Amino acid sequence: MMPKKRIRQVDIADKLNVSVGLVSLVLSGKSHEFRISDEMAAKVIETAKALGYRPNQLARGLRTGKSGIIGLLVADISNPFFGKMARCIENEAAKLEYQVMFGSSDENSEKLENLINTFSSRQVDGMIIVPVFDSERILLSLQEQSIPFVFVDRYCEGVDEDAVVVDNYLGSYELTSLLIKKGYRKIAALAHNLGLSNIKERIQGYTTALKESPLDYPVEEFIFEVDFDQVDTRLEAVLKRAHKDGCDAFFFANNKLGISSLKYFDKIGLSIKDDIGIVSFDNPEAFQVTKPGITCLEQPIDLMCEKAIQLLSRKIEGRVKTKPERISLPGNLIIRESC
Amino acid sequence: MMPKKRIRQVDIADKLNVSVGLVSLVLSGKSHEFRISDEMAAKVIETAKALGYRPNQLARGLRTGKSGIIGLLVADISNPFFGKMARCIENEAAKLEYQVMFGSSDENSEKLENLINTFSSRQVDGMIIVPVFDSERILLSLQEQSIPFVFVDRYCEGVDEDAVVVDNYLGSYELTSLLIKKGYRKIAALAHNLGLSNIKERIQGYTTALKESPLDYPVEEFIFEVDFDQVDTRLEAVLKRAHKDGCDAFFFANNKLGISSLKYFDKIGLSIKDDIGIVSFDNPEAFQVTKPGITCLEQPIDLMCEKAIQLLSRKIEGRVKTKPERISLPGNLIIRESC
């Protein structure tokens, strides 16, 4: 069986005894603009279809300088939060005829750097980036390469670019206030990296809510940082420790920590709602099916992605814009039975 | 501030007063093969680094005929099962210096066709495909284009290509047998599309286990098909109906149905384990944190992806191979408290 060669514009041109240029003009819809006769145009389109022509986007991209690809850089595509994000970005990008290429940084700035560099090498037209800790340098260098990008979920302090995030401060403030209102007396906060912009804001909201409350204890002593790769080794101990120190409620700064902790509470034998109160950022399915359901702050991922692609595409198309925007969208407080 | 032009090989060549060809040879590591002097090679590499050269993969791809991109076509990247898959494919692909571009078909053959066509247009070197119902035609046409691809999770009956799947039959057989052993008398099965190869096998395993058991009722009458887009409208009624008809246990053919049903059982007021027994395919986090935990069959996603990329890469590299393989890997039965 023959390997069957791909059909190129020149094949169409040869068949019709015309030039490649003409074929190109017709196929890219410039017939009228370049006064190609309607009959000729029709013939070209017809044989293109008949031969099963598909444009070679590599060649087209090389010539036009646009690859039609958007790079999506998340911490981990297998995290349902980023999975949802990927899906929303995919949908929005598709509307503008972009394809999405993704990469997971694992919250590691070196990996992020590698990904950014390969994506740049692949001539992506723009990137949607979830920046990680300590990635300022590479992001500044990306700026210098003048490849358009926007931040989502978090931003990088030293890098002045568009960003779309949930209102982290308000969300945490609401979650924490709820715990306080319910009568919990000592609330621990857990986060995986206190250096990230979104986490900082979340801790800020948490702290402020407590400071404004009648509760009076050294809040800072009950903010715990448990890195992702320490979940298996340290999380259980931290939870036990906090409980032993009198914490009767927990604020989780993201879904991973919330979910993992659920397992440990069960193991330790602490009953949620009866023994301890719980609130968390994000709204993964696990929070919806577990009993009691977990009170949480759902992020408007679809809206965030819509905005992000809007910002990105106008950058790509070079539509001017005075200053980078930092868009903050309200989260959705979902009250369940965990507190 | 200047737009700062990208550095090309010719810029390096000009700076050193040599030809582009030489620069290319050096940078692609062919110095020795083409007897470029070590000092020259060193100079090229040095200035490449100094100027911050990054190869243009579009140009390279156009010339070499390899884009370095693998297309991943799943049903929905936001489904944690496919999210995990994406992550594993990403990791395996990275080892071979491939980037991954993804697309979600939503179990829709038209969408799949569009995605396959755009991916083909983008010159992906190969694709990992989760085929959907009624996609035989487009897949055969892909075969004719001689673009390498392998199936994962399911295969398409009429298309003879490599496939990597979990042992669906055995997994379902084990899950169902467990329910039978626990003493449940009437077990309903729910699936979202009985036409898919993996679902067929799962139903086969379920049916066989029942037929081999002392239980004696018309099994076929308790196999329910609830499409993804009918979950909100029909699932609750189906569950109620089955329970009213005497079903005391449920077999779910995938995570989506299992998770959604959990919510409805809660709503209907049926207590899992006390009132009904439950088993499901897949092992999403929701099954791990809910109480009681859901007994399920975990798929070896990492292994499946490893195999899939192996098969794909050997196809891409044209390494001969007698016949397409259909690899079936054993699942991992996880026994929890839901039955």
Added chain:
DNA sequence: AAACCTTGATAAAACGATTTAGCCAATATT
């Protein structure tokens, strides 16, 4: 009849790499 449009096409130069054929010294071989 010369000058001018108009219409409908073509030819050729890009885009940035890879890759092959070949050139010219200098050295080695017979």
Added chain:
DNA sequence: AATATTGGCTAAATCGTTTTATCAAGGTTT
């Protein structure tokens, strides 16, 4: 001394498009 070999490089074709400049032929205008 003539020829072959080797080392080190260059020139040019090529990948499949897009895009601009150009051209031929016919129709209008003076």
